[in-house]
Amino acid sequence: MKTFTGAEILLKSLKEEGVDTIFGYPGGAVIEIYDQLDKSDIRHILVRHEQGAVHAADGYARASRRVGVCLVTSGPGATNTVTGIATAYSDSIPIVVLTGQVPKVLIGNDAFQEVDIVGITRPCTKHNYLVTDVNDLGRVIREAFYLARSGRPGPVLVDLPKDIMSMQGSYQKGRNVKLKSYQPTYKPHLKQLSKVINLIKNAKRPMILAGGGVALSKASDELRRFASKIVAPVTTTLMGLGTFPASDELWLGMLGMHGTYRANMSTSACDLLIAVGVRFDDRVTGKTDAFASQAEIVHIDIDPTSIRKNIPVTIPVVGDCRVTLQILNDLLEKETLNGVRKVREPWLRQIEEWKSTNPLAYDQKEVTKPQFVIETLYKLTGGKAIVATEVGQNQMWAAQYYHLDTPNSFITSGGLGCMGFGLPAAIGAQVANPGKLVVDIAGDGSIQMNIQELATAVQYKLPVKVVILNNQYLGMVRQWQELFYKKCYACTHMEHAPDFVKLAEAYGATGLRATTPEEVAPVLKKGLALEGPVLMDFHVEKEEGVYPMVPAGAPITEMLLV
Amino acid sequence: MKDRLKEEEVNREEGERHILSILVENQPGVLSRVAGLFSGRGFNIESLCVAETMDPDISRITLVTNGDMGVVEQVKKQLNKLVDVLKVLDFMGGDSVEREMALIKVRAKPENRAEILRMVDIFRSRIVDVGAECYTVELTGDEGKIMAFLNLLKPMGIKEIARTGAVALAREKK
Numbered sequence: 001m002k003t004f005t006g007a008e009i010l011l012k013s014l015k016e017e018g019v020d021t022i023f024g025y026p027g028g029a030v031i032e033i034y035d036q037l038d039k040s041d042i043r044h045i046l047v048r049h050e051q052g053a054v055h056a057a058d059g060y061a062r063a064s065r066r067v068g069v070c071l072v073t074s075g076p077g078a079t080n081t082v083t084g085i086a087t088a089y090s091d092s093i094p095i096v097v098l099t100g101q102v103p104k105v106l107i108g109n110d111a112f113q114e115v116d117i118v119g120i121t122r123p124c125t126k127h128n129y130l131v132t133d134v135n136d137l138g139r140v141i142r143e144a145f146y147l148a149r150s151g152r153p154g155p156v157l158v159d160l161p162k163d164i165m166s167m168q169g170s171y172q173k174g175r176n177v178k179l180k181s182y183q184p185t186y187k188p189h190l191k192q193l194s195k196v197i198n199l200i201k202n203a204k205r206p207m208i209l210a211g212g213g214v215a216l217s218k219a220s221d222e223l224r225r226f227a228s229k230i231v232a233p234v235t236t237t238l239m240g241l242g243t244f245p246a247s248d249e250l251w252l253g254m255l256g257m258h259g260t261y262r263a264n265m266s267t268s269a270c271d272l273l274i275a276v277g278v279r280f281d282d283r284v285t286g287k288t289d290a291f292a293s294q295a296e297i298v299h300i301d302i303d304p305t306s307i308r309k310n311i312p313v314t315i316p317v318v319g320d321c322r323v324t325l326q327i328l329n330d331l332l333e334k335e336t337l338n339g340v341r342k343v344r345e346p347w348l349r350q351i352e353e354w355k356s357t358n359p360l361a362y363d364q365k366e367v368t369k370p371q372f373v374i375e376t377l378y379k380l381t382g383g384k385a386i387v388a389t390e391v392g393q394n395q396m397w398a399a400q401y402y403h404l405d406t407p408n409s410f411i412t413s414g415g416l417g418c419m420g421f422g423l424p425a426a427i428g429a430q431v432a433n434p435g436k437l438v439v440d441i442a443g444d445g446s447i448q449m450n451i452q453e454l455a456t457a458v459q460y461k462l463p464v465k466v467v468i469l470n471n472q473y474l475g476m477v478r479q480w481q482e483l484f485y486k487k488c489y490a491c492t493h494m495e496h497a498p499d500f501v502k503l504a505e506a507y508g509a510t511g512l513r514a515t516t517p518e519e520v521a522p523v524l525k526k527g528l529a530l531e532g533p534v535l536m537d538f539h540v541e542k543e544e545g546v547y548p549m550v551p552a553g554a555p556i557t558e559m560l561l562v
Numbered sequence: 563m564k565d566r567l568k569e570e571e572v573n574r575e576e577g578e579r580h581i582l583s584i585l586v587e588n589q590p591g592v593l594s595r596v597a598g599l600f601s602g603r604g605f606n607i608e609s610l611c612v613a614e615t616m617d618p619d620i621s622r623i624t625l626v627t628n629g630d631m632g633v634v635e636q637v638k639k640q641l642n643k644l645v646d647v648l649k650v651l652d653f654m655g656g657d658s659v660e661r662e663m664a665l666i667k668v669r670a671k672p673e674n675r676a677e678i679l680r681m682v683d684i685f686r687s688r689i690v691d692v693g694a695e696c697y698t699v700e701l702t703g704d705e706g707k708i709m710a711f712l713n714l715l716k717p718m719g720i721k722e723i724a725r726t727g728a729v730a731l732a733r734e735k736k
Contacts, residue, residue, distance in 0.1 A: 130591075
């Protein structure tokens with residue numbers, strides 16, 4: 001039988017999985033692999049920090065619905081990926097992280113650049129592997145991709161000892177992966193679904209809560225059909241933004257700590273809550289005892305551990321969101337729901353009232369309001385951009401004021417809340433969508449966490465546009481200090497920041513600045529029209545807050561409104 | 563609504579002891595995955611025992627934990643989610659046979675020796691090592707039996723003990 005080196009087998013396996021791009025950073029333990037990679041037609045994007053590589057692979061996966069791949073060396077290369085892996089794990093993003101490892105014979109000897117990355121990442125990967133036999137390599141890679149993308153997706157790490165990469169081994173073309181210990185449930189129990197139908201028929205005030213699971217299972221169309229059929233208003237979590245069109249009349253806005261007034265009020269008043277692909281994070285539920293306390297709750301999710309973890313539910317449905325909604329829609333086809341709109345009338349009227357009581361708003365005076373920048377961006381792009389965000393106030397304003405109509409266009413670190421995510425993720429999203437406008441909405445704090453990736457964007461001519469809402473504060477923490485710590489702004493004032501315009505120029509990108517509200521639209525227009533990466537620095541109101549805000553642990557109806 | 567209330571009531575019954583019998587792929591790191599799951603999520607491990615089954619590719623982990631229904635339900639779901647876990651069985655009450663082995667080194671003063679031997683006999687245990695001042699006793703039984711035996715030996719002076727933790731199998735249906 002013909003044999004190949006480990007590195008050759010690795011590259012063959014990656015090709016077979018349809019990999020066209022790898023985000024990575026070379027090092028001693030992966031030289032062998034890079035040598036092969038150079039001879040293959042897989043594109044390699046050289047990042048400037050390994051954290052950037054994982055976030056870019058993650059952004060690529062979120063924007064393309066494919067598995068993102070990153071390749072780094074052993075030791076520090078591997079540990080630098082941990083934050084990115086945890087980010088992908090929190091948001092169930094399918095990525096495969098390939099890490100170099102010291103030669104097998106040296107493992108456990110505290111060798112140079114040795115670290116037990118499999119041990120370190122065990123709690124933040126869906127699964128991980130240390131390859132100890134070159135003949136296992138093909139199978140392991142196949143399993144890694146299969147695990148990453150199937151069921152509830154997530155990051156999978158494969159640790160590759162250096163000597164295995166140069167050993168000769170056999171390679172067989174892929175067969176379907178079958179793991180007897182891993183069989184996700186795609187098709188839900190029909191008995192459960194008929195109970196759901198009954199609840200829908202009897203509900204007077206139903207609503208739908210959609211989460212990241214809807215985006216991951218590509219269930220947006222089914223969701224829309226479902227909502228309009230049963231005439232139920234829809235809210236989403238941060239991760240679910242875009243899965244239901246913001247232009248739809250049934251759209252309530254986002255739910256939770258910084259959710260809209262009407263979404264939070266509706267959730268507390270509804271008598272049926274159909275939750276699809278969510279995990280009831282504390283930022284969504286607030287005080288759990290008070291959450292949807294008048295409602296029967298239906299929870300649809302592919303991961304049984306998500307169900308009844310935080311919130312007791314009436315009807316658990318384990319299944320893929322798309323498959324489940326499809327079946328529900330088919331079942332509803334046979335039902336007579338003629339009078340449903342009439343029954344819902346008072347409920348929809350009530351929601352309409354809430355809409356006008358406390359809508360999202362800000363008061364634009366002499367100093368630029370950050371919300372105004374986002375709103376202007378939204379208008380100028382027609383809501384058509386892929387928006388990545390950093391984490392903090394910038395992220396929440398983006399979620400509130402950039403209204404999305406399509407899924408997979410809001411790239412944000414929801415679960416982990418990882419500052420420094422946005423720029424590399426935007427780069428990944430741009431690689432996956434070369435023709436599209438990709439904007440990273442950033443704060444002056446978080447942009448500095450992975451600013452080095454600007455060099456990556458310049459090198460590969462990735463025309464990412466960065467919008468910095470510069471308030472010279474770590475704004476979200478400052479806001480908490482203002483509200484809950486008697487305005488003691490301990491260590492949140494970033495007095496010194498680089499001159500972002502000069503910094504952009506130093507990297508070979510374009511830098512622009514707007515210091516007044518009048519300059520906002522012209523700067524955005526100019527920046528968006530320019531070729532290549534652009535960094536736009538907007539000097540905004542220093543002490544603006546994100547509202548509504550539900551204090552941590554309070555019921556979501558107890559919103560601070562200004 | 564009714565179902566939710568019922569569930570909350572059940573949640574109030576706290577601290578039930580559960581023996582979980584977990585069949586896993588005999589892979590390196592699998593024990594660490596299971597143990598890490600418990601520590602990472604704040605679940606309890608009272609005892610833990612691992613060995614191969616008849617199939618050398620599969621190991622059985624017998625793990626004793628406690629918690630209310632909600633917690634144990636979550637424990638089981640999380641275990642099932644681990645890629646290397648094949649099956650999770652939850653033994654409660656009388657549906658399983660449970661045994662644990664203990665080795666007990668007890669001080670054997672001349673005036674106590676007869677008493678120790680009598681107790682060894684009553685508990686159907688054995689003396690497996692005899693020293694100048696100590697006997698080492700081997701005892702099998704469920705948790706209750708072992709605790710009872712230890713309590714009886716305590717006044718004589720227990721020097722050391724080693725316990726395996728529980729192992730269990732489901733009872734055949736009668």
